[in-house]
Amino acid sequence: DxxxxxxxxxxxxxxxxxxxxSCEQNLNHDAMYWYRQDPGQGLRLIxxxxxxxxxxxxxxxxxxxxxxxxxxxFPLTVTSAQKNPTAFYLCASSIRGLDYGxxxxxxxxxxxx
Amino acid sequence: xxxxxxxxxxxxxxxxxxxxxxxxxxxxxxYNLQWFRQDPGKGLTSLLLIxxxxxxxxxxxxxxxxxxxxGRSTLYIAASQPGDSATYLCAVKGNAGNMLTFGGGTxxxxxx
Numbered sequence: 001d002x003x004x005x006x007x008x009x010x011x012x013x014x015x016x017x018x019x020x021x022s023c024e025q026n027l028n029h030d031a032m033y034w035y036r037q038d039p040g041q042g043l044r045l046i047x048x049x050x051x052x053x054x055x056x057x058x059x060x061x062x063x064x065x066x067x068x069x070x071x072x073x074f075p076l077t078v079t080s081a082q083k084n085p086t087a088f089y090l091c092a093s094s095i096r097g098l099d100y101g102x103x104x105x106x107x108x109x110x111x112x113x
Numbered sequence: 114x115x116x117x118x119x120x121x122x123x124x125x126x127x128x129x130x131x132x133x134x135x136x137x138x139x140x141x142x143x144y145n146l147q148w149f150r151q152d153p154g155k156g157l158t159s160l161l162l163i164x165x166x167x168x169x170x171x172x173x174x175x176x177x178x179x180x181x182x183x184g185r186s187t188l189y190i191a192a193s194q195p196g197d198s199a200t201y202l203c204a205v206k207g208n209a210g211n212m213l214t215f216g217g218g219t220x221x222x223x224x225x
Contacts, residue, residue, distance in 0.1 A: 048212070106156040
C-alpha cells in the first residue's frame, strides 16, 4: 500500500543537539511538506518542496533545515538554533497541482530533555 | 492572509446524535477544502476533499458542504458513534500556490 512513513515515532533531544526526522513516501507525489503542531495552536508550515532539489521556507522556518535530494524523501533537521523544539511534527505530500488534497504521515513527537 | 476558524473548539454529544461541525474562511478565492480527522497522538486522516466547483461530498455517514461565496463549510456526521471521537480539522487551499491553511480544529467526544 502507498503511504507516508515518518520515523522515529518518538525522539528525544538534548540541549545543543541537532536531530533529523525522516519522511519517506511511495505515492509518487512531487510535493512534500513539514508541519509543526503545538497544543492549541493548530498546524504551522515549516518548509515545503514542490520538486526535487528545490524547497521553500514556510511560516516558521527559523531553526530548521531540509533537503530534497530524492522524490521519495524529505528529511527535516531540527537544529540547536530552534529554541523551543518540543512539538509534534507532521509530514505530508501531494500531487503537484491545485485540485489535489494532502496525505499525512503518522507524525514524530520530539521532546527536549 | 487567509484565516480559517472552526467553531466550536470542543463538542460533547451522546451517541446516536446527528451533529454539525463548522469551518469558516476569510478569503473565498479557494481551490478546494479538505476535512481531516486526527486521533490523539496520531497523524491526520483525510475524510473528504471538496473542489471549489462542488457544493458537497459524501462518504458513508459523513457529508461535507461548501459555500464558497460565504466562506463556509460544514461537516455533518450522522448517527454519531463513540468511535467518531477525535479532533476534526478543516483546511483550505487558496491562491498561495499549493499550500493549505488549517483551522484550529474541533475536538469531538461522543459518549456511549
